[in-house]
Amino acid sequence: MGLRRKRGRHRRRKDRTLPLGSAVIVASAVAGVYLTASPEGASAVPTTVYVATNGSDGDSGTLKSPYRSLEKAISAAKAGTTIEVRGGTYYPARTLRSSASGTPRERVQLRPYRAEKVRLDGSRLGQGSSLVSLRADYWTVSGIELRNAPGGGLVCTSCARNVFQNLSTHGNGDTGLTLRGDDTNGNVIRNLDSYGNHDDATGGQRADGMALTHGSGTGNVVTGSRLFRNSDDGVDLWMWASPVTIEHSWAFENGRNRWHIPYFKGDGSGFQLGADRRGAPSPAHVVRTSAAWANTKSGFEAGGNTGALHLQRTTAFDNWGKGYSFAGSRALLTRNLAVSNGRGSADTGALAASRDNSWTPGGPATPPLVTTDPTTALGPRRQDGSLPVTSFLVVMDRTEIGSTMN
Structure with a gap:
């Protein structure tokens, strides 16, 4: 990847997100629409409403x-509502907000009409505004592009049992997709592409591909996602107090100053898994069958998380720093593959346990790779939204080491 450059660490801003209490106060003062949540046991009549660029808010919201x-x-929107959006580009004048929850049987759904292409463009929003802000449970948001917001693409605060799938978030002024706040439980982020997000005003140190930050909650899963070319990290679990599972996901080319931001401070880790939250136990995040390449810092980093992290069958390739940086963590690393990283394969310190990794003494030899050309990994996703088929970083023999890249 050309010349390597030595990067110094910087102190992360402690105001990456507002404390939850402050966020509530601020939210009440910001323009937007909030609805009260539906009781979980309440029954609602399922309703479908339609939106189109040639429609009228004075109409009835039907397909015609x-x-x-x-x-x-x-x-x-209320429990049981499906919002189907016709193809086109929409320019909200204010953040799209809701605190109206669905129920386990009657979710709120926001999706394109059939397979039409829907783009939400935040270029007309006020300074620092996100495109979508939810404080709600049992939503499914799918198939939509969120771009050009001054703030984040989508932010969900203290939310549970939501599904965010087949989304694209890019060119935003903060993290593409963020979960934050306590009681954030059981959410699934599936098949997300989040790229090119950059915070110019704060030196590039805030805009990640996706983040779970300043909060807690169990059962949150990230799968099938590509987090790339963001000014800070691909994935950031900064100050998240509960275990998160990340699988079948790729983080690459993060941390480069593509926007000529003065006094650039972007970190550039692929998967940043810390730090510990004060007063909370160290979270034992799980990362498996994932890959990080060509990031300006480490491929996978504990980030100050001292907990029992578990990384299994991941690959770190051609990162400018170390492939794996876990000094001070009680991590367990098994069957991971590190190749051609600028500052070495791994720094696991005295507390971490390494088994059957490419750098482990007596472990498997580094196998040959089918190709180190990432072109196909950047290609279109499959029809169902899953990662593209690729031979990039796939091991040539049957050695069960490194990511399967699917």
Whole structure:
């Protein structure tokens, strides 16, 4: 990847996200639509409303007479509501907000109409505004592109049992997709592409591909995602107090100053798994069958997390720093593969346990790879939204080491 450059560490800003209490106060003062949550046991009549660029908010929201704005549709959402959006580009005048929850049987769904291409563009929002802000449970948001917001693409605060799938978040002024706050439980982020997010005003140190930050909650899963070319990290679990599972995901080319930001401070780790949250136990995150390449710092990093992290069958390739940086962590690393990283394969310190990794004494030899050309990994996703088929970083023999890249 050309010349390696020596990078110094910087202190992370402690105001990456507002404390939860402050966030509530601020949210009440910011323009947006909030609805009260539906009781989990309440029954609602399923309703489908439609939005189209040639509709009118004075219409009835039917397929033949759609609303024009997502603000209108989301303001009417309740348990059992499906919002179907016709193809086109929408420019909200304010953050799209809701605290109206679905139920286990009657979710709130926001999705394109059939296979039409829907783009939410935040270029007309006020300074620091995110495109979508939820404080709600049992939503499914799918198949939508979120771009060009001054703040984040999608932020969900203290939310549970939501599914965010087949989304693209890019060119935003903060992290592409963020979960934050306590009681954030059981959410699934599936098949996310989050790239090119950059925070110019704060030197590039805030905008990750995706983050779970300043909060807690169990059962959160990230799968099938590509987090790349962001100004800070690919994945950031900064100050998250509960275990997160990440699988079948790729983080690459993060931390480069592609935007000529003055006094650039972006970190550039692929998967940043810390740090510990004060007063909370160290979270034992799990990362498996994932890969990090060509990031400006480490491929996989504990980031100050001293907990029992578990990395299994991952690959770190051509990162500018170390492949794996886990000094001070009680991590367990098994069957991981490190190849051609600028500052060495791994720094596991005295507390971590390494078994059957490419750098482990007596472990498997580094196997040959089918190809080190990443072109196919950057290609279109499969029809169901899953990662593209690729031979990149796939081991040539049957050695069960490193990511399977699927």
